[in-house]
Amino acid sequence: METSLRTFLDLYRKNYGDKNKTLKELGFTHKEFNFWFYTNQEFGEECNEIEKMRNNQIEDEIYQILYEDFIQLQEDGFEYKDCVRVTGIDPLENDKKISGTTRYQYSKPSNFWDKYKLKLNSNDPEEKINYEIEYRKKLLFLKESRFNKNQLIKDKRKKKLEEFRNKLRVQDPQNKIFKSTDEVIDWEIEKIIKRTEKNIKILEERIKKQKILVLERKKSDELKQFEYSKLLEEKERGKIEKLRDIEIKKIQKSKLNEENRKNREIVKHTIYKSGLERRNELKIERENLKNQLKTEKYLSRLELKTNSTNIKTEGLNLFNKLKVGVLKKTIPVEILNKVKKSNEFGTKLFDINNKIVFQKCSSCDEYKGKDHFHRKGKNDLVSYCIECTRKRMGLDPKGGRRGESYKGKVIKKYNKNGNETHRRCTSCDEFYPTNDFRYKYRTSSVCKNCYVKLPNNHLSKPGEYNSVNIKVRWFDPNSFEVTHKRCNLCEKKKKREDFTMRTKSTDGLSIRCRSCDKEVRDQKK
Known part of the structure; x- marks a missing residue:
C-alpha cells in the first residue's frame, strides 16, 4: 500500500499537479484518492504541498506572460500608465507579491499560448489597445476555467449536444424539429x-x-x-x-x-x-x-x-x-509649742491652720510626725505608720521590693538591674525561672511541671472533665493524647477509633461515636 502511494505522489509531481491525468495513468478512482487523502495524514499533507506548488506555478506563468506583453508595449512606444491599464500589472509593485518559492523553473509549453494569441500588425494605438483587452480577457477566462471544473464539464456537454444535432441535420435535414420552433416548444x-x-x-x-x-x-x-x-x-x-x-x-x-x-x-x-x-x-x-x-x-x-x-x-x-x-x-516640748489643738482622744495634734503635725500609730502606740504616715485625702493621714503597714503587707519594715517576701518567706529573686529572674512555686516550694510560670495569659503561682500534673489543665489534659465534673476524656500519661472518650448520646466509654475526626474540637474528635452519628443522619433523611 505504501509503495502505491509513493508512486502516485512521484507521478503527481511530474505531472505538475494534474490529478486526473495521474489517476488515469495509474488506474485509480477518485473514491480511492479521497480515502487515502482523509485517512493518511502524511499523504494529505504532501498532496496539499503539490497543489500549492501548482497554483504558484500558474500565477508565475501568467505574471511572466503579462510582463513580456508589458515590455513589448513599452518598446512599441506606449506610455507607462497605458501599459499598466492594458496589462493590469505594475512591475514596481507586483515584484514583491510574487511567491518566488516555486521548486520548478518556468518552462513554457509548446504551442499552448499561441492558440489564444491574435496576430495583428497595425500601427494604430487604439486597435492595439482593443487587441490587448481581448487578449487579457481570454487569459483570465483560461485561468478561471482551470479552477472551475463545473464550467469545463458544461462546455463538454454543450459540444456533445452540438455534434449530435449536426448528425441529425445531416441524416434528416427536413425534420420538423429543425424547421419550426413551435413544435420544438411543444415537445x-x-x-x-x-x-x-x-x-x-x-x-x-x-x-x-x-x-x-x-x-x-x-x-x-x-x-x-x-x-x-x-x-x-x-x-x-x-x-x-x-x-x-x-x-x-x-x-x-x-x-x-x-x-x-x-x-x-x-x-x-x-x-x-x-x-x-x-x-x-x-x-x-x-x-x-x-x-x-x-x-x-x-x-x-x-x-x-x-x-x-x-x-x-x-x-x-x-x-x-x-x-x-x-x-x-x-509629746516633746518642741512639738507642744507648735500644737494648738487636739482631738477628743488625743491621737491627732493640729496647728493653727488645722493641719495634722503629730499623730499616734494604732499598732505600735507611738506618737510620730506626719512624715511617718501615708496620706489619706487632702488633710487626713492613715492610722498606721509606714513601718507597721509594711509588716501587715508581708514586707520588710526597713526596706525591700513589694511582693519579694510573703509571711516572712522570700518568694521572688532579682538581679543587679532589678529585674525578676526566679520565683518560688506554691506547690513544690522550689525556685524556677519566671518563664516557667508564664504558660497562661497571665503569670501563675504554680510552675509548669506541677500544673501539667493537675487534672483538667489546658496544656496536657484539656477538657478532661465537663461542666458537671463528669470525666469525658482519658489521656495517655506519656504522650498526653486522647485514648478513650465518652459519647454524648449513648454515654459510653469508647476507643479513639470509634469516633470520626473533627478539627474544630479540642481533641480533634467528634462529639458522637460513629454508630450514634449514623442514626442521627438516618433520622434526618
Whole structure:
C-alpha cells in the first residue's frame, strides 16, 4: 500500500499537479484518492504541498506572460500608465507579491499560448489597445476555467449536444424539429409535464411514508410515556411508604418523650412540694429567733446606756486630768509649742491652720510626725505608720521590693538591674525561672511541671472533665493524647477509633461515636 502511494505522489509531481491525468495513468478512482487523502495524514499533507506548488506555478506563468506583453508595449512606444491599464500589472509593485518559492523553473509549453494569441500588425494605438483587452480577457477566462471544473464539464456537454444535432441535420435535414420552433416548444413542454407528473407521484409516496412514520412515532411515544408514568407512580408510592414509616417512627418517639417528660414533671413537683414545706418550717423558726434576738439586744442596750451615762458623768473630770498628764509626758516640748489643738482622744495634734503635725500609730502606740504616715485625702493621714503597714503587707519594715517576701518567706529573686529572674512555686516550694510560670495569659503561682500534673489543665489534659465534673476524656500519661472518650448520646466509654475526626474540637474528635452519628443522619433523611 505504501509503495502505491509513493508512486502516485512521484507521478503527481511530474505531472505538475494534474490529478486526473495521474489517476488515469495509474488506474485509480477518485473514491480511492479521497480515502487515502482523509485517512493518511502524511499523504494529505504532501498532496496539499503539490497543489500549492501548482497554483504558484500558474500565477508565475501568467505574471511572466503579462510582463513580456508589458515590455513589448513599452518598446512599441506606449506610455507607462497605458501599459499598466492594458496589462493590469505594475512591475514596481507586483515584484514583491510574487511567491518566488516555486521548486520548478518556468518552462513554457509548446504551442499552448499561441492558440489564444491574435496576430495583428497595425500601427494604430487604439486597435492595439482593443487587441490587448481581448487578449487579457481570454487569459483570465483560461485561468478561471482551470479552477472551475463545473464550467469545463458544461462546455463538454454543450459540444456533445452540438455534434449530435449536426448528425441529425445531416441524416434528416427536413425534420420538423429543425424547421419550426413551435413544435420544438411543444415537445419540450410534454417532457416537462411528464417530469412533473413523476415528481408529483414521488412526492405523494413520500407524504404517505411520512404519515405512516408519524403514526408509528406517536404510538412509540405514547408507549414510552405510559411506561414512564408507571415508573413515576412506583417511585411516588415508594416515597409515600418511606414517609409513612418515618412519620410513624417520629410519632412513637414523640410519645416516649412526652411520657418521660410527664414523669420528670411529676418527680419535680413532688420534690418541690417537700422543699416548700421544709422551707416554710425553717422560715418560721428563723422569724422566732430574730424576734428573740431583737428583744435581748434592746434590753442589753438599755442597760449599757444607763451604765455609760453614769460612768461618763463620774469620770469626765478624771479623764481630763489624765489627758493633760499623758500629753506632757509623751509629746516633746518642741512639738507642744507648735500644737494648738487636739482631738477628743488625743491621737491627732493640729496647728493653727488645722493641719495634722503629730499623730499616734494604732499598732505600735507611738506618737510620730506626719512624715511617718501615708496620706489619706487632702488633710487626713492613715492610722498606721509606714513601718507597721509594711509588716501587715508581708514586707520588710526597713526596706525591700513589694511582693519579694510573703509571711516572712522570700518568694521572688532579682538581679543587679532589678529585674525578676526566679520565683518560688506554691506547690513544690522550689525556685524556677519566671518563664516557667508564664504558660497562661497571665503569670501563675504554680510552675509548669506541677500544673501539667493537675487534672483538667489546658496544656496536657484539656477538657478532661465537663461542666458537671463528669470525666469525658482519658489521656495517655506519656504522650498526653486522647485514648478513650465518652459519647454524648449513648454515654459510653469508647476507643479513639470509634469516633470520626473533627478539627474544630479540642481533641480533634467528634462529639458522637460513629454508630450514634449514623442514626442521627438516618433520622434526618
